[in-house]
Amino acid sequence: MKKFKQARRVLKPTLKREIAALKSIANYKKPERVVVHLGNVGDISSSGFAAKTDSYSSRFPETKFIGIDSSFLSLKSKRNNWQQMKTTFNAGLRKLKDNSVDIISSELALGYYDSKTTETTNAGQGNFKRYTKTTINTAFKKLKPNGKLQLAVTGSVVLNVLEALKKAGFQEKKAVMYELSGSELNRTFWFKEHKKIPIYQIIVVK
């Protein structure tokens, strides 16, 4: 009986520690994976608008998708992991926490604006260029360390974009750029529309 009491005295604190450890494992929340699609509304397929965000948010239910587009989107089936912001790229990105996003992607959207969406009343090319730089700087702030920015752009804006990426501080050694070809050019409605001009895929890492 004495031995049993002794054993209990030794075991009790160990058990308490193990129970506490188990409780903390049970409360452990996986860090949230966040993907932002800039200009996602214009992505058209036979199933409607925002086709890419629609398909990805259904395939990856544990990832949070945020679409930012100045065009209105009526969400048919509003999934919990899909948030849509009807605003300009830079204004939408500014609302997110710094260092909180895993991937920001923009396909034929960053660099192709009208005057209403560049937070300026002057639609001159100089303002468009400045707006791209501002948006890329904001994207850099919002990405987690090692977060990725994936852009598809045409020749008319590629130099401006590359300069902005360099200035924002993306890792030059990890930067990838190539011209899309073959079936890659069928990726979206707008890719098909631009088939006759080169489209570049750029991937940079924070």
Ligand SMILES: C[S@@+](CC[C@H](N)C(=O)[O-])C[C@H]1O[C@@H](n2cnc3c(N)ncnc32)[C@H](O)[C@@H]1O
């Ligand atoms: C040409 S579509 C491209 C759509 C899609 N990514 C694709 O490849 O099919 C451009 C989209 O970007 C949006 N857009 C353009 N400039 C914007 C800006 N500054 N802020 C917010 N949305 C913008 C437009 O409303 C449109 O939905």
